[in-house]
Amino acid sequence: xxxxxxxxxxxxxxxxxxxxxxxxxxxxxxxxxxxxxxxxxxxxxxxxxxxxxxxxxxxxxxxxxxxxxxxxxxxxxxxxxxxxxxxxxxxxxxxxxxxxxxxxxxxxxxxxxxxxxxxxxxxxxxxxxxxxxxxxxxxxxxxxxxxxxxxxxxxxxxxxxxxxxxxxxxxxxxxxxxxxxxxxxxxxxxxxxxxxxxxxxxxxxxxxxxxxxxxxxxxxxxxxxxxxxxxxxxxxxxxxxxxxxxxxxxxxxxxxxxxxxxxxxxxxxxxxxxxxxxxxxxxxxxxxxxxxxxxxxxxxxxxxxxxxxxxxxxxxxxxxxxxxxxxxxxxxxxxxxxxxxxxxxxxxxxxxxxxxxxxxxxxxxxxxxxxxxxxx
Amino acid sequence: xxxxxxxxxxxxxxxxxxxxxxxxxxxxxxxxxxxxxxxxxxxxxxxxxxxxxxxxxxxxxxxxxxxxxxxxxxxxxxxxxxxxxxxxxxxxxxxxxxxxxxxxxxxxxxxxxxxxxxxxxxxxxxxxxxxxxxxxxxxxxxxxxxxxxxxxxxxxxxxxxxxxxxxxxxxxxxxxxxxxxxxxxxxxxxxxxxxxxxxxxxxxxxxxxxxxxxxxxxxxxxxxxxxxxxxxxxxxxxxxxxxxxxxxxxxxxxxxxxxxxxxxxxxxxx
Ligand code: SF4
Ligand code: SF4
Numbered sequence: 001x002x003x004x005x006x007x008x009x010x011x012x013x014x015x016x017x018x019x020x021x022x023x024x025x026x027x028x029x030x031x032x033x034x035x036x037x038x039x040x041x042x043x044x045x046x047x048x049x050x051x052x053x054x055x056x057x058x059x060x061x062x063x064x065x066x067x068x069x070x071x072x073x074x075x076x077x078x079x080x081x082x083x084x085x086x087x088x089x090x091x092x093x094x095x096x097x098x099x100x101x102x103x104x105x106x107x108x109x110x111x112x113x114x115x116x117x118x119x120x121x122x123x124x125x126x127x128x129x130x131x132x133x134x135x136x137x138x139x140x141x142x143x144x145x146x147x148x149x150x151x152x153x154x155x156x157x158x159x160x161x162x163x164x165x166x167x168x169x170x171x172x173x174x175x176x177x178x179x180x181x182x183x184x185x186x187x188x189x190x191x192x193x194x195x196x197x198x199x200x201x202x203x204x205x206x207x208x209x210x211x212x213x214x215x216x217x218x219x220x221x222x223x224x225x226x227x228x229x230x231x232x233x234x235x236x237x238x239x240x241x242x243x244x245x246x247x248x249x250x251x252x253x254x255x256x257x258x259x260x261x262x263x264x265x266x267x268x269x270x271x272x273x274x275x276x277x278x279x280x281x282x283x284x285x286x287x288x289x290x291x292x293x294x295x296x297x298x299x300x301x302x303x304x305x306x307x308x309x310x311x312x313x314x315x316x317x318x319x320x321x322x323x324x325x326x327x328x329x330x331x332x333x334x335x336x337x338x339x340x341x342x343x344x345x346x347x348x349x350x351x352x353x354x355x356x357x358x359x360x361x362x363x364x365x366x367x368x369x370x371x372x373x374x375x376x
Numbered sequence: 377x378x379x380x381x382x383x384x385x386x387x388x389x390x391x392x393x394x395x396x397x398x399x400x401x402x403x404x405x406x407x408x409x410x411x412x413x414x415x416x417x418x419x420x421x422x423x424x425x426x427x428x429x430x431x432x433x434x435x436x437x438x439x440x441x442x443x444x445x446x447x448x449x450x451x452x453x454x455x456x457x458x459x460x461x462x463x464x465x466x467x468x469x470x471x472x473x474x475x476x477x478x479x480x481x482x483x484x485x486x487x488x489x490x491x492x493x494x495x496x497x498x499x500x501x502x503x504x505x506x507x508x509x510x511x512x513x514x515x516x517x518x519x520x521x522x523x524x525x526x527x528x529x530x531x532x533x534x535x536x537x538x539x540x541x542x543x544x545x546x547x548x549x550x551x552x553x554x555x556x557x558x559x560x561x562x563x564x565x566x567x568x569x570x571x572x573x574x575x576x577x578x579x580x581x582x583x584x585x586x587x588x589x590x591x592x593x594x595x596x597x598x599x600x601x602x603x604x605x606x607x608x609x610x611x612x613x614x615x616x617x618x619x620x621x622x623x624x625x626x627x628x629x630x631x632x633x634x635x636x637x638x639x640x641x642x643x644x645x646x
Contacts (some may be wrong), residue, residue, distance in 0.1 A: 078628075
């Protein structure tokens, strides 16, 4: 292969994304220099808002595609899913980089961000989240450098390939810790978080939903990149991939129902309140419909697969937002709505992530990992 | 021994001496009051105020009457805020106070969310805001220390009616129940005896605590129990999970290899 040039196509959509990312960057610098009150509507009643809810809690869940794929492909060695592995890993890595960026903007005393590394508040769920996310991001960067070193710093390629098994196992293990712990953060909200969401099992439910959303995200992603880069994954592979989600979803639904009954709060579901409606919406969109699609002939079609992906993802987003906002608002009051600057930062981060994805896909061997499709 | 304060709301006249002396002792900025329809200001503790006196009108024996309650950190025996802090910036001291150290604070605000009494506040306007909450006048080797010098907190010192009493927690708890049992006017509840596993500040009153929006659905066990019940699984998950994943990794790899071998043999034999 002759030395390729670095390429990055400029299209109108990409220009919009760049503008969004640039705006977010400006706001971010302004925020770091002037504090939180200048760009956010956070207040004493609502110390956590959009950035934690969307960028961190939801971001980490959606980036979960990396670890469910990694578990299935690299640990269980289900070879047929291999074509999915690199793009799943890339999306996940970018997702985590965005989460880390959002966290950095979120913390009020950012120059102290390193303190928990030395002053271990190990009794805190946040400590586990923090440690796992930091380590995992590092591990992902190292995993990913296997691909990068195919083109840059090539002398590092061999040693990295050598330690890959260790990285892969770590990279599958760590997310189990922090995906669950993100739910664990809300255990302390006992008596405040609405009983439709608060349960001692919350961490495990977070873990399961982050697991089943992985294949859903990969379905969406491969259909988008299929269109953009003319790279198609076999429908049959995707179908059996989301089947795995489907089984986890059935377990999730069953556990959720049994748990609600066990805690004696099942009746809240049909209360007709904002909370109960949002809960129903979340379960129907995010769990029940996807299960139906998954185990019916619908999932044999491209439309069905995409619908599955979109619904499942929307359901998980809704779930995380419900925990952070809907379920808390009775306890904390309605005194918070994100400022436009908060929205702009969130949007800009996502835009930046998409641009990074496009750049890497255009310049590194991601989508063509399945050698059969390789065109050289 | 663990220091505590007993607040007897039947003795409070709402004069705010405690609130004022707290501001003075702790060098907290004064703010021009803007009263709502009660005479309390601020309505809650805030980024400049460790303690505030709530004024409430309520019915008692068919008559309108005024009652007052001083609000501040309750200095829980097993504080949720400290258990939530991932940088150890908040710690329970053996002396009783739950103190905050800004040098370690990352500013994640999880403590604010964790506290069942919504006590920790943030000075949002600063570039690098700090958590703001009552320190029980404990500031080892610092300028704002009183407890360390064997003195009572500034608020207790300023209280003209004896509503606030400083002492050892178990003695004050006994005294609280003695008063409750002696005078029938008291509600039969020491707020802080059991709430969230017990707190160092104890309240007794002759009107329900809901009058002051004190949360009454706080569990009687330390809130951190819930996170510990979950976190205790972590080592097992990591070690067990690690072993399991490694085993699976090598097992399935080997299995695939064997399957391939077989295929080959098959081809040859065929
Ligand atoms: S009242 Fe709140 S801030 Fe004070 S010690 Fe208890 S949990 Fe911490
Ligand atoms: S805001 Fe500071 S004190 Fe509170 S939990 Fe975070 S690091 Fe700890």
